[in-house]
Amino acid sequence: MRMGLIGTGRIGGFHAGVLARHPEVGALVLADADRGRAEAVAGALGARVAPDVDALLAEELDAVVIASATAAHAELIARAAGAGLPAFCEKPIALDVPGTSAALGAVARAGTALQIGFMRRFDAGYRAAREAVRSGRLGRLHTVRAATSDPEPPPAAYLPLSGGLFRDCMVHDFDIVRWVTGREVVEVYATGADSGPEMFRAAGDVDTAAALLTLDDGTLVTATATRCNGAGYDVRMELAGDRDQIAVGLDDRTPLRSVEPPGPPAPARPWPGFLERFAPAYEAELDAFVRLVRGEAGNPCDGREALAALRIAEACERSRRERRPVRVDGAAGEG
DSSP states (O other): OEEEEEOOSHHHHHHHHHHHHOTTOOEEEEEOSSHHHHHHHHHHHTOEEOSSHHHHHHSOOSEEEEOSOGGGHHHHHHHHHHTTOOEEEESOSOSSHHHHHHHHHHHHHHTOOEEEEOGGGGSHHHHHHHHHHHHTTTOSEEEEEEEEEOSSOOOGGGHHHHOOHIIIIIHHHHHHHHHHHOOOEEEEEEEEEOOSOHHHHHTTOOSEEEEEEEETTSOEEEEEEESOOTTOOEEEEEEEESSOEEEESOSTTSSOOOOSSSOOOOOSSOOOSHHHHTHHHHHHHHHHHHHHHTTSSOOSSBHHHHHHHHHHHHHHHHHHHHTSOEESTTGGGOO
């Protein structure tokens, strides 16, 4: 299989390594606006570099992976579709519903496949939680708690381009809540705090946020996120039913310690970031994409999933700004 990869930054470089090692990928072609960066990645992996995206798409490829800057995702998805290529794209498709819908329209017209990179769907813990919920082992699910905590803020220049904490970070929580529970979010009530570094206020963003989500069966979900968790990278989910309660992401590297004596010891090596925590999930999602391209499996996360999660994120941002509950249905399109 001949695979193209657009974008060789942190996540793109990681994906390049995964694809170079994959037994079904015989050739890998890279492109990046920073030609030197692409050449450095290619040199380490034995891959080739195309001079630009046009040249890459003109190659005889079987599929393309998009790991470029967020602002280019929608255009690159449409261009890959126009070239008749199945595409894997990191979230988000776009930072708004119209842009997302336009890209999905291009994919639909071309009849190509688009898989979105919500890697938590491929994490062993979240998969076990989904099975526990769907099998009924927890009984009636009544409460879900989701948390995403980054150990340090991103660069200041990234914040105005990110879409904000709900779209950039918590969208993963919104997607995984839908995927694990099998339910839809119908209403949100969200708030945020910008009391951290000044760069968040300058970008009109928040460094910490909390959202109460109501699912279509009445289950209540709390989702929290922060960019300033000095203890380490912490992503967890707790699911409570009237029979049992389980947790995802609670292990000997979770940056959390108990103050109850004797209590478990603090982790010796807390998770430093998302690539380390979710490395097996990132590999599994790309393997799923290869199998999709080969016709061996269906699409595990198509573009409509990204649109659904984005609608929740947009409703949360509106709720934060207007200080009121917001219905998800039509929330992004209201005046």
